[in-house]
Amino acid sequence: MKLSLAILSLALSVPASLMAQDSLKVTSGEYPNTFSSGSANVSPFTQQSKRFNDWAVSFGAGVPLVQSADLTSIKNGNGNGKDLVGYSAYVSIDKAITHAFGINLQYDRGETRQGWFNTKDSAPTNASVNQQVGARTQYDAISILGDINFSNLLRRVDNKSPFRWALHGYAGIGTIAYKAYQKDEFGQRLMTEIKPFKLNSFFGQAGAGLKYKINRRLDIEGRVMYIVTTDDQFDGGGAQYSDINKREDQVSDNFFNATLGLSLKLGKHESHLMWHDPLQEIYYKMDVLASKNEDITVCKSGDADNDGVCDDWDRQLDTPAGARVDGAGVALDVDLDGVIDLYDKCVTVPGPVENNGCPTTTAAVTSSGTVTSTDTQLDGIEFDLNSDRILPSNTPILNNAVNYINSSNGSYKVIGATDTRATDEYNQKLSEKRASSVKNYLIKNGVDSSKLSAEGRGEKDLKYPECEPATKCPEWKNRANRRVFFEAK
Numbered sequence: 069m070k071l072s073l074a075i076l077s078l079a080l081s082v083p084a085s086l087m088a089q090d091s092l093k094v095t096s097g098e099y100p101n102t103f104s105s106g107s108a109n110v111s112p113f114t115q116q117s118k119r120f121n122d123w124a125v126s127f128g129a130g131v132p133l134v135q136s137a138d139l140t141s142i143k144n145g146n147g148n149g150k151d152l153v154g155y156s157a158y159v160s161i162d163k164a165i166t167h168a169f170g171i172n173l174q175y176d177r178g179e180t181r182q183g184w185f186n187t188k189d190s191a192p193t194n195a196s197v198n199q200q201v202g203a204r205t206q207y208d209a210i211s212i213l214g215d216i217n218f219s220n221l222l223r224r225v226d227n228k229s230p231f232r233w234a235l236h237g238y239a240g241i242g243t244i245a246y247k248a249y250q251k252d253e254f255g256q257r258l259m260t261e262i263k264p265f266k267l268n269s270f271f272g273q274a275g276a277g278l279k280y281k282i283n284r285r286l287d288i289e290g291r292v293m294y295i296v297t298t299d300d301q302f303d304g305g306g307a308q309y310s311d312i313n314k315r316e317d318q319v320s321d322n323f324f325n326a327t328l329g330l331s332l333k334l335g336k337h338e339s340h341l342m343w344h345d346p347l348q349e350i351y352y353k354m355d356v357l358a359s360k361n362e363d364i365t366v367c368k369s370g371d372a373d374n375d376g377v378c379d380d381w382d383r384q385l386d387t388p389a390g391a392r393v394d395g396a397g398v399a400l401d402v403d404l405d406g407v408i409d410l411y412d413k414c415v416t417v418p419g420p421v422e423n424n425g426c427p428t429t430t431a432a433v434t435s436s437g438t439v440t441s442t443d444t445q446l447d448g449i450e451f452d453l454n455s456d457r458i459l460p461s462n463t464p465i466l467n468n469a470v471n472y473i474n475s476s477n478g479s480y481k482v483i484g485a486t487d488t489r490a491t492d493e494y495n496q497k498l499s500e501k502r503a504s505s506v507k508n509y510l511i512k513n514g515v516d517s518s519k520l521s522a523e524g525r526g527e528k529d530l531k532y533p534e535c536e537p538a539t540k541c542p543e544w545k546n547r548a549n550r551r552v553f554f555e556a557k
Contacts, residue, residue: 118337119337120164120335120337120339120340120341120344121333121334121335121336121337121339121340121341122163122164122165122170122335122340122341122342123161123162123163123164123333123334123335124161124162124164124287124331124332124333124334124340124342125159125160125161125162125331125332125334126158126159126160126162126172126289126329126330126331126332127157127158127159127160127329127330128157128158128289128291128327128328128329128330129155129156129157129158129327129328129329130155130156130157130158130291130325130326130327130328130329131153131154131155131156131325131326131327132154132155132156132178132179132180132295132323132324132325133153133154133180133323133324133325133326134180134182134205134302134303134321134322134323135322135323135324136316136318136320136321136322136323137182137302137303137305137316137318137321137322137323138300138303138305138312138313138314138315138316138321139182139183139201139203139303139304139305139312140182140303141153141154141180141181141182141323144182144183144184148184149183149184149185150184150185150186152181152182152183152185152186152202153181154178154179154180154181154204155178155179156176156177156178156179156325156327157176157177157178158174158175158176158177158327158329159174159175160172160173160174160175160213161173162215162331164340164341164342166341167217167220167341167342167344167345167346168216168217168220168221169214169215169216169217170214170215170217170342171212171213171214171215172212172213172215172238172240173210173211173212173213174210174211174212174213174240174242175208175209175210176207176208176209176210176211176325177207177208177209178206178207178325179204179205179206179207180204180205180207180303180323181202181203181204182202182203182204182205182303182304183200183201183202183203183250183251183303183304184200184201184202185200185202185251186202187202187203187204187249187251187256189202191251191252191253192253193253194253195251195252195253196252196253196254199311199312199315200252201250201251201252201304201312202250202251202252203248203249203250203251203259203303203304203305204248204249204304205246205247205248205249205302205303205304206246206247206249207244207245207246207247207302208244208245208246208264209242209243209244209245209271210242210243210264211240211241211242211243211271211273212240212241212242213238213239213240213273214238214239214240215236215237215238215342216236216237216238217234217235217236217342218234218235218236218237219231219233219234219235219236220234220342220344220345223345223347230345231345232280232281233278233279233280233281234278234279234281234342234343235276235277235278235279236276236277236278236279236289237274237275237276237277238273238274238275238276238277238291238293239272239273239274239275240272240273240274241270241271241272241273242270242271242272242273243264243265243266243269243270243271244262244264244269244270244271244297245262245263245264245269246260246261246262246302247260247261248260248261248301248302248303248304249304250304250305250306259301259304259305259306260301260302260304260306262299268298268299270298271295271296271297271298271299272295272296272298273293273294273295273296273325274293274294275291275292275293275294275325276291276292277289277290277291277292278290278291279331281343284333284338284339284340285332285333286330286331286332286333287330287331287333288328288329288330288331289328289329289330289331290326290327290328291326291327291328291329292324292325292326292327293324293325293327294322294323294324294325295322295323295324295325296320296322297320297321297322297323298320299320299321300313300318300319300320300321301313301321302321303321305321366378367379367380368380372385372386373385373386373387373389373397374389375387375391375393375397376393377393377395377396377397381396381397382396382397383396383397383398383543384396384397384398384399384542384543384544385397386542387399387542388408388410388411390410391408391409391410392409392410398542398543398544399542399544401544402415402416403415403416403417403418403419403425403461404418404450404459404461404462405418405419405420405421405425405450406421406425406450406531406544406547406548406551407419407421407424407425408544411424411425412424412425412426413425413426414426414427417464418461418462418464418465421531421548427465427468449462449465449466449506449551449552449553450462450547450548450550450551451502451550451551451552452550453487453489453550454490454498456498456501456502456504456505457505458505458506458509466506466509466510466513467513469510469554470510470513470514470515473510473515473519473520474514474515474516478519478556478557479518479519479520479521479556479557480519480520480521480554480555480556480557481520481521481522481523481554481555481556481557482503482506482507482510482520482521482522482523482552482554483503483522483523483524483525483529483552483553483554483555484498484499484500484501484502484503484504484506484522484523484524484525484551484552485499485502485524485525485526485527485528485529485530485531485549485550485551485552485553486498486499486502486526486527486549486550487527487530487535487538487546487547487549487550488527488530488535488536488537488538488546488549489537489538489546492526492527495526495527496524496525496526497524498524498526499524499525499526499527500522500523500524501524502524502550502552503522503523503524503552504522505552506522506552507520507521507522521557527549530549531545531548531549531551532545532546532548532549535549
């Protein structure tokens with residue numbers, strides 16, 4: 069076959085992809101656009117940013133054996149022939165796209181031998197009559213092969229050791245040109261000739277190879293490929309409907325090609341992309357991080373009230389010095405009486421602010437049935453924001469009020485109040501609901517309804533007037549403004 073095919077195969081290798089490897093080169097200043105990976109550390113790929121060799125030249129030689137045809141290489145398919153061995157050679161230019169995939173441009177040249185005898189030997193008597201002919205086929209082929217590195221693709225995550233063996237899978241298509249000869253007692257003659265790049269010259273091949281890494285430059289590989297010629301005349305049987313080509317039903321003469329070859333890795337880098345394990349970098353970075361001591365800055369915004377809760381998530385930035393706080397930085401009020409524990413003389417028992425958070429003593433009833441201001445104002449009956457539901461913590465206070473009112477001769481006004489959040493109209497209605505809720509509770513628990521009346525004052529009667537608006541005060545003061553108290557009529 070003409071040498072031009074080999075030259076052509078080399079010429080076709082010139083156009084190549086320049087985007088085979090990820091770049092580690094970084095840029096600064098300009099944020100990535102919509103089409104970038106999203107990372108600020110990106111830049112166009114350049115040859116200077118390459119980290120691995122990704123080109124190689126492979127070559128090798130082997131033995132082709134026609135297996136699926138009318139004339140075969142092993143015992144001619146019926147046990148009566150001879151084992152006929154041909155020869156083959158290949159050269160390829162290999163481009164690694166990733167650590168697990170590459171593309172090879174390959175040129176093959178060889179000769180298969182099949183039939184009853186070797187065409188170099190004399191033909192038996194009446195070989196043509198008995199169809200005991202010998203054949204050989206000289207072929208040249210150019211193909212493009214996809215190369216999958218299964219060892220890298222299926223590599224275990226926990227396997228940290230370097231590896232020197234790699235299993236590759238190949239598949240591709242190409243064009244094949246051949247001359248098929250047949251020999252009988254009348255001599256040897258050309259039966260079929262196929263030119264390259266014709267419609268009937270296309271073929272496919274697939275197979276596997278096992279590579280061993282000799283050093284950073286050289287690999288050795290054993291490879292077995294199965295070639296599908298798509299042609300029933302490749303074996304030298306003659307025309308499609310000749311007597312020999314009627315022996316088998318298949319319309320494609322196929323053969324195995326077992327080869328042993330070397331791969332020369334090109335480039336200036338220490339490692340080739342197809343031998344690179346991306347996980348090795350992760351192992352290294354994890355080791356670096358594990359051994360690296362980095363100071364962690366907490367409370368970048370500081371802790372203005374020095375309560376141990378950073379300002380970034382402190383809900384009460386003016387906690388008094390010495391006060392215990394919860395996880396949100398709010399001063400603790402265990403008995404929920406509106407007096408924080410720092411100032412509360414009776415931490416576990418609710419009481420009014422005027423009495424330092426302690427309950428008042430039992431009020432003495434005067435002869436006229438009136439009571440003092442301290443006795444008639446029962447602070448600490450507080451409510452959640454936007455709610456008129458009586459809290460369980462207020463039950464003891466209300467039960468004391470039931471006993472006191474029943475023991476007195478006077479009548480009382482139940483007054484509801486709110487903080488300064490929301491509108492005046494909304495707060496007025498909410499305060500009326502709170503007063504009614506407490507009044508109904510007292511009546512339900514035994515207070516004569518004729519002794520009680522309810523009044524809502526909205527945000528007009530604040531315990532802490534400075535809390536207008538509510539954002540000026542800590543939450544515990546706003547909570548103290550959301551209350552119900554009593555006044556003697």
